[in-house]
Every structure is written in structure tokens, then in C-alpha cells.
Amino acid sequence: MLDLKFIREHSQAVKQGILAKGEMGDVDLILTLDEERRKLIHQVESLKKERNDHSKLVSKYKKEGKDASELIQSTKDISIRIKKLDSRLSDIEEKIFTQQSKIPNMPHESTPIGKDASDNVEVRQWGDIPVFDFDILDHLELGERLDILDFKRGGKVTGSGFPVYKGMGARLERALINFMLDIHVDRHGYTEIFPPFVANRASMFGTGQLPKLEEDMYYTKKDDLFLIPTAEVPVTNLHRDEILTADQIPVKYVAYSACFRREAGSYGKETRGFLRVHQFNKVEMVNFVKPEDSYDFHEQLLREATEILELLEIPYRVILLCSGDLSFAAAKCYDIETWSPAEGKWLEASSVSNFEDFQARRANIRFRRERGAKPEFVHTLNGSGLATSRLMVSLLENYQTDEGTIIIPPVLRPYLGGLDVIKRKY
């Protein structure tokens, strides 16, 4: 959410930002409504003052034994006028709020302006793309032959897009999650959170999923709750409506969660196997920091995420998203993509975003620099570190051998009881 005052004072910049992001948003309507709002506030507040004064007089008259009936009658009229104006005012404020919530965050100055993914900028690449001297298999075939992934039965239990991990596949998934959590906790100073996987409307609004992405989320009607699309939602909302003290900041949380996405209307391309699923696992890092530090933390977050891939020795590249490819709430975002030898392309395994105060304003997360200082909005950032589904694709495909086995990266072996290779059972 952008500050109403900011929209009022920088309407041109906001319009440009909306265009650059390829979003919708009616700035002029907001400006018109805001003007009316302020006019109404002025009227209704002076009436309220009058009413308050009258009420005090009534009290005084009664104490003195004077007749207050005339005064009471005239005050009654004032109250009726107030009620009318108040309801008009809240009507307008609701309209403003609706419009305001639809305005995306502004892209940061270091975000390249562009239309779509083709305007994204590659920042760097790490590791060499592997060359194989045999015919490689894709992760689906590998998973099936090794009997570690079962997409078919997942379809039976739930529907397509709900993969089942089996045997060493399940253990490998668990190993990846534990490995990533341990690195972030032990080396990057994170506090681990195990959050709820279901969140309410206020939380979904706080991080910016609502209202725009309602159709993309699983929803439980009876309880008016949403299955989380990312741990970012519950973890960021941990501090909703709070004022943090300066010594609490920066807050660094890391959380594992299952992530649920309906991916409505995305059938067809790129839906094979793990490439697009409705449920996947992700380790997510969330930072709450002072505004002036947020871009330093953004770079640090990127390093913390890529370190995982370097330890796993999986080639990746970092992409700086252009304005048009940026999500609604982000001001700047790096995507980390890992290499899939079978697909012959890069797969997004992580998004590392700086939301500045956009989420903080929606979720009302503030901090005080010192006692007595005015509360300010924090800056929130988050980054996947990482999503295991795409990571699993790259891991299986990059570490496959001509025998159809999978070499386990050394850093993961302690998590797999020392196992160094996954072999076929038959």
C-alpha cells in the first residue's frame, strides 16, 4: 500500500510507476475522492466539536438546575447531521481504500523499466553448465525409475500437481529442507519459525496477496481461511500491528512451509512433473529492517540464498527483474534460476524481493528508533532459500550418472545417513 499523502503529492510518479509495472490503478479517482474526503472531515469535525460543547453545557445546566430541553433538541439535530456526514465519509474512505489497495508498489530506481520477462537482466551466472557424454533423463524418468517420486498416485489421492515423494525421494526432500534451514540458522543468524500453513484474510491482505490473487489461492469457505502460497504470509504477519523497538531490528526469520498454489489457468506449457505443481516445499527467509538498510539486506539475502546452491554445487544464474515482471508488492526483485539439463533451460528456484514499506503499511508493522520517537514503517524483504521442487529437478538431473543413479552432493550426505548415491532398487 502506498501512503495516501504520497499519492497526493507525487501523483505523476505514481502514474508512471503503475504503467511501468503494467498494473491498473486510478490515481485521478483517488485524488478526487481524497479532496472530497478532506472537505467532509472538516465539516463533520466542526459539527462534532459543536456537539461536544453542547453536551458539556447540558451537563452544566443540569447541575445548576437550569432547563436544558431546548439545547438538547438542537443538539439532537446536530447528531443527525453528523450521522449522515459520517456515513458519507466512511463510504468515501472505503472507496479510497479499495482504489488505494489496487495500486502496486513503485519500482525502485535500480529496477530496469521493461515490459515482460524478455526485458529482465542477467546479473551473473555461477557454475558451469554440465556436459554429459551419455543420453540424459529428465527428472520425471529419473524419479520413476528410482522409485522415489510418484506423480501418478499423487493424482489419485488429490489431483494432478500434487507430487508424492517416496523412499529416498522423501528422505532427500527432507534432507534438503533440513540442510537449508540449518545453514540459515547456523551461518546466517536466522531464527527458525514453524508457521501455520493456513492464514486469515487480514494476513493475506498484509502481504499483498489479497485482493489481487484471491483466485490463485486455495480457500476454506467454512472458516474463511486461505492455504498459504508461501511462508512469507504467516511469517511477515507475525509482527502485524506491532511497533518493534530499535534493538529488535533487524529481525531475520526463516521458515519451512508447504506452499499451495492453484495456478489457475496455467495448464499446458511447463506443467510436466515438478515444473509447475499445486503443492511444493519451500524454505523462506523474511527480514524486517530499517528503511535505510533495506537495499544492503536485499543483497545479503541474495547471497544467503545463492550460498545454498554453491554448497550443493548446482549451477545457477541471477536475474534482475524488470518493472513489468515485478510482483505487485515488490520494489525490486532478483530471481535465482537453476539449470535443468533435460529441459535445457533455467528454472526459477527463488525470488528475492525488497518490498520497502509496502507490506509494512498494509500490515501496520512499525518500529521506533528510540524511546519517544515517532513510529516508522519497517522495510520488509523476503527470499526463498529455496523452493525444493525446482531444486529437486536440477539436483536429480545434474547429478545423474550413465547408470541412472544419482550422486548425492557431499553436504547432503550427513542428512541421508551417509548415503552417497541413490540407486535403482531393481
Place this chain on the structure above:
RNA sequence: GGAGAGGUGGCCGAGCUGGCUGAAGGCGCUCGCCUGCUAAGCGAGUAUAGGGGCAAAACCUCUAUCCAGGGUUCGAAUCCCUGCCUCUCCGCCA
């Protein structure tokens, strides 16, 4: 799911027979004084948001806020209704 209790400022905690109560008192914190030595005492201050005054800050002023939303009333933290949340007991379940 059934029965009951409750949600007040950074925290604790009054008020809840409606009227200078934005809210006693305590703790914490900040500043000052005194005193001086791991302490105590004294004084002052200590919410947030919005509107207006202003180019802006400081400041002044008004309005709102005692979980949220409605209602009653000249006037509500105080009365009524609805919702949310917390706690206790019972039931059910992992």
C-alpha cells in the same frame, strides 16, 4: 460442539449505579534536581491516527480511538446487539 469468564495506554491494573476519564494508581522509561557510590528520595514528562493553521519542521488547535462493527442517548470505556480473540470446565479428536 456444550457451559462460563474476560478483552482498558509499553506492561500491570482501577473505572463499568453513563457527564472535564485520553482515561486513577503502580511498574517501566526519559529529562532535571538532590544525594553521592552496586541503593534510595524529589519534581516534570511519557499513546496513536486523521483534519486544519504552516512552504516545511517545531508548535498550536480540533476530531477520533478503552478488541471490532452496529444501536440507545443531548452525551458511552461505562447500557443493548452482533462478530472476533483469549482463558477455564465438559465433550470429541490427533
